Amino acid sequence: MKFCVCIKQVPDVQASVQTGRMVLNAYDASAVEEALVINEGTDDPVDLVLIGSASATETIRKALAMGASEATHLVAEGEGLDSHAVAALLAAHFEGHAYDVILTGKQSQDTDAGLAGSMLAERLGLPYATNAVGLRAEGDTLVVTRQGDAGQEILALKTPCLVTCSNDMNNPRIPALKGIMAAKRKQIDTRSITPPGPRTRVTTTLEPPGREPGVKLEGEAADMVAELVRRLDAEANVL
Amino acid sequence: MSSILCLLSVQDGRIKRSSLEAMSHANTLARAEGWSLEAVLLGSKAADLAETAGRHGADRVLVIKDPVFDSHLNAPLLAGLEAVVKAASPRLVVAASTESVKDVLGALAVRCDAAVLPDVASFSVQGERIVCERPVMAAKKLARTESSHPLVFVSVRSGSYEVKEAQGAGTVVDVPFQFDAATLGLTLREIVKSAGDTVDLSEARVVVAAGRGVRDASGKALVDELASITGAAIGASRAVVETGLFPATAQIGQTGKVVSPDLYFAVGISGAVQHTAGMANSRVIVAINKDPDAPIFDLATYGLVGDCFTILPLLNAELKKVMASR
Numbered sequence: 150m151k152f153c154v155c156i157k158q159v160p161d162v163q164a165s166v167q168t169g170r171m172v173l174n175a176y177d178a179s180a181v182e183e184a185l186v187i188n189e190g191t192d193d194p195v196d197l198v199l200i201g202s203a204s205a206t207e208t209i210r211k212a213l214a215m216g217a218s219e220a221t222h223l224v225a226e227g228e229g230l231d232s233h234a235v236a237a238l239l240a241a242h243f244e245g246h247a248y249d250v251i252l253t254g255k256q257s258q259d260t261d262a263g264l265a266g267s268m269l270a271e272r273l274g275l276p277y278a279t280n281a282v283g284l285r286a287e288g289d290t291l292v293v294t295r296q297g298d299a300g301q302e303i304l305a306l307k308t309p310c311l312v313t314c315s316n317d318m319n320n321p322r323i324p325a326l327k328g329i330m331a332a333k334r335k336q337i338d339t340r341s342i343t344p345p346g347p348r349t350r351v352t353t354t355l356e357p358p359g360r361e362p363g364v365k366l367e368g369e370a371a372d373m374v375a376e377l378v379r380r381l382d383a384e385a386n387v388l
Numbered sequence: 389m390s391s392i393l394c395l396l397s398v399q400d401g402r403i404k405r406s407s408l409e410a411m412s413h414a415n416t417l418a419r420a421e422g423w424s425l426e427a428v429l430l431g432s433k434a435a436d437l438a439e440t441a442g443r444h445g446a447d448r449v450l451v452i453k454d455p456v457f458d459s460h461l462n463a464p465l466l467a468g469l470e471a472v473v474k475a476a477s478p479r480l481v482v483a484a485s486t487e488s489v490k491d492v493l494g495a496l497a498v499r500c501d502a503a504v505l506p507d508v509a510s511f512s513v514q515g516e517r518i519v520c521e522r523p524v525m526a527a528k529k530l531a532r533t534e535s536s537h538p539l540v541f542v543s544v545r546s547g548s549y550e551v552k553e554a555q556g557a558g559t560v561v562d563v564p565f566q567f568d569a570a571t572l573g574l575t576l577r578e579i580v581k582s583a584g585d586t587v588d589l590s591e592a593r594v595v596v597a598a599g600r601g602v603r604d605a606s607g608k609a610l611v612d613e614l615a616s617i618t619g620a621a622i623g624a625s626r627a628v629v630e631t632g633l634f635p636a637t638a639q640i641g642q643t644g645k646v647v648s649p650d651l652y653f654a655v656g657i658s659g660a661v662q663h664t665a666g667m668a669n670s671r672v673i674v675a676i677n678k679d680p681d682a683p684i685f686d687l688a689t690y691g692l693v694g695d696c697f698t699i700l701p702l703l704n705a706e707l708k709k710v711m712a713s714r
Binding site (some may be wrong): 160162163232233236258259260261262263264265266267268270271272275276277278279280282292294295296297298299300301302303304305306307310315316317348349350351352353354355356357358360361363364365366367370371373374375377378380381382385387388 | 692
């Protein structure tokens, strides 16, 4: 199947100290991994598209080093791109391409919005599934397992289609030296774009409300437990 | 007159508590603005639940009584919600941030030409603007975000507001709907439910969550026992879901469910941000971990430094005594 994965460069939110290091969004990495596994041993491409600043080339190279075929880098500088604008730009990109499956992460780790995937599917008129934890090709049908509210839903999607991926799907490969060298020779089609106006705007970023400092109990297990139960009952009033 | 339209999610024949939480706050806003409050119920039992919607402030309850909505599938749900949003033409659409809502929110916004403020912790109407606060960067920051678009969708994290009863007229309005399944590019083959999901995690008042410290089936048995004594739902960190000890539906965190119960037991959970993003708003947090430096202790109301295999048998026995005396 011909895949294209929409990827994003995000701050490394999982690091305990913010250093400004930028990484490939973990959910997108799972999407790239899954496409590579499905296409293993075939000549079908796994292409990439990324919207972001010029410095995001580094992240594209990383995904190419995992084994992706070629990439398009839509360069948009500055802040203010919301999901609506991203979906509009990606929809314009896909007008000139025929893919069987478009994949993307279910959300990006920095904003956790989780909207761009289904927005893009709707703009392209494609059937879609979100929060996928498993993918399997069955002829020209893609079988998707998605994590729903009350269990896992197993869906059959006719291609062409779009799927957003959870990181519970797989553990993305770490590129080997051979992949890193090969990625340097792969083509990145870089284009400058002008985003449409966003519909939402971040005005301020605040620290989340802190919690009241707690009580740490140490010592004999039986004493700690007795003290905990006493406090849950008399102090916190939650029993 | 402007209105707020609340999408009510139904599970196991009941309106989800998180939907009623969001609607209770929407009702407060609607009364302050002099707007009407409308609710949407979809599915074969939709009309039966209209009374509950009325009791939480709905002036009108828009229903589509079609069994196609009884199990989740995005294409018909999108068509149904599009019909309802167009029939109601509200200023604001409010929903609980469930997996079913997340599945359609973006596509519905494109279809209805709306702006979206997803997964918010709070929201308000400020003149022409809809303003919200939403956790970002794995809940380490809170982004105040706003939209002046004429139609705005808001999805609300569970536990953000209290459920408050408020009498509305609850007038039932049937919305015409036809859906041609032949146009679908997708079909639902089956739903695989995991065993032991007795209490719904995102709705529970007490949650017992297990981490890597709950190493094996005997540890899981202790967690199950604590949950059964306290009437809790069982949650888990991603690490312990990956081992297969707990089902994926139990996962709490940035990738899993967001919970904010009155009482949260974190058993053998270190407290990585990916996990705490999903539980940091719980009212009382009890952490049990043998590593005194585990980051979970920074959040804990009560922290117990010790091995859960030593502590849980004692805790279960003690709680059993307290519960039996009630």
